Amino acid sequence: MAAVWHSRFAISSEVFSGYSFFRKANSIWAMTRAELPRLSYEAIGMRIMNCKDRPWKPTTSALQVFGKHATKNLIHLQADSARIFLEGKSQEIGEDSTMNCEPGYVVVFYRGEVLGCGLYSHGKLVSQIPKDRRMPSRESEDIS
Amino acid sequence: MDFLDRYRDIVPDWEAFRAIQSQPLHSSARINTLKIEKGKLIERLNEQSVPFKCLGWYPLGLKLELESPGKLLENLLGYIHIQEELSMVPPLVLDPKPGERILDMCASPGSKTTQISAMMKNTGLVIANEPSLGRIAALRSNCERLGAMNVAITRYDGRNFPRAPFDRVLVDAPCSAEGRERRGPGVIERNNCKRSLGLQVLQIGLLKNALRLVRPGGVVVYSTCTYAPEENEMVVREALKEPAGARKADGTDEANRACENAFCRGESHFRLEKVAIPGLRQCPGIVQWNGVELGEEMCMAARYYPHINDTGGFFVAKIIKN
DSSP: OHHHHHHHHOOOGGGGTTEEEEEETTEEEEEESOOOOSOOEEEESEEEEEOSSSSOEEOHHHHHHHGGGOOSSEEEEOHHHHHHHHTTOEEEOOHHHHSSOOSEEEEEEETTEEEEEEEEETTEEEEOOOGGGOOOOOOOOOOO | OGGGGGGTTTSSSHHHHHHHTTSOOOEEEEEOTTTOOHHHHHHHHHHTTOOEEEOTTOTTEEEEOOSOGGGSHHHHTTSEEEOOGGGGHHHHHHOOOTTOEEEETTOTTOHHHHHHHHHTTTOSEEEEEOOOHHHHHHHHHHHHHTTOOSEEEEOOOGGGOOOOOEEEEEEEOOOOOGGGTTTSTTTTTTOOHHHHHHHHHHHHHHHHHHHHHEEEEEEEEEEESOOOGGGTHHHHHHHHTSOTTOSSOOOOHHHHHHHHHHHHTTOOSEEEEOOOOTTSOOEEOOSEETTEEOOGGGGGSEEEOHHHHTSOOEEEEEEEEO
16 A cells, blocks of 8 residues: 555655555555554444545645655646635646646645545546535636 | 423523523534644634634633634634534543543434543543444544544443443433523424433433442532432432442342432532633522422532523533442
């Protein structure tokens, strides 16, 4: 699992050293290392990857925690495009922002902070922000 | 709102207490130190001219003068969490330390759970228990949005939560929620004694089990957002009668009398510790209600009334297991 994060985002496996990992069905979960009492659990730590399809998708929450260490496949957005991303929409992205991103999931930054996960392909960025964490759409400023 | 009449003798300045019920409560939020430092967050709010004030009694608490604070980007990113001001109190009284093992027995939606995680700096273990399946999603969502990495979620009836020991247990119990009237008018009108007494049975069961689950020397905090002594001091009194480690009282009159006598002689396995939050004015727990003596110790608990600090209402008791 750490290998996936390393190969896609160049995040060193050391970043994950204080955590335990669990796989349940199609997801991978990470939790601070601790002795877990033998109980029946609904959730352990944070869901960090969705393994249902290829490529595996990092979750928004996981990128907000670990994504700051990424040095590969990341995008820095400006204010307007950050807003569009946070509203959950898709947009065209100029090459200067993309810094040689390969098609696939990317870490999206704004002003040095991780906003979340985007799906990038050939100049197009599709926001992966979950519905309940999106900014409301701004009303159009054009009044006829 | 005649139901409030029953509190005339225990609430100071009852008229002001009654009057404030119809005044809406301001929004408040907690700065989530799992994701951001206070200074940086304040800078962000100032840059965007978000109207806010810091809470005098809690450095990480904010009063927000906005209509829809939930839509703030800082909330969506998990830098702040919209949380009622007084609900920030029980985790402070619990005082969890990094590396400990904590049980939050009635955790959803996770405001206090994530506050506990932040106080522990994401170390140790927080078991967030929520018996209702429909409420698990909200709990998970808040834990993830706020970056809590030391939380595991379980779904047991808290009265039968099976394993121990924990260093500290929080029982923020389901209650008649009278203290929430300012957030959602109508709660008090729907309330009555029968409802309180029904909840009391559940609350006693939860607190009794919490007292079994905590290790010797550990802390249990019992809190509600209601004023009814039936759900507050009377629950604490009843739960403290049971000897530590006993799974079930044997239910005979003799056994119950023996517990009662031991409790009155101060031979309990538990003691109440004074709850006091500097900067937040409180009233003591009541020692007598409707002719029933509740024990002098109850004055160590804290009652927070809405007209005293311009908040909602809360009750908090801190119990140490000897």
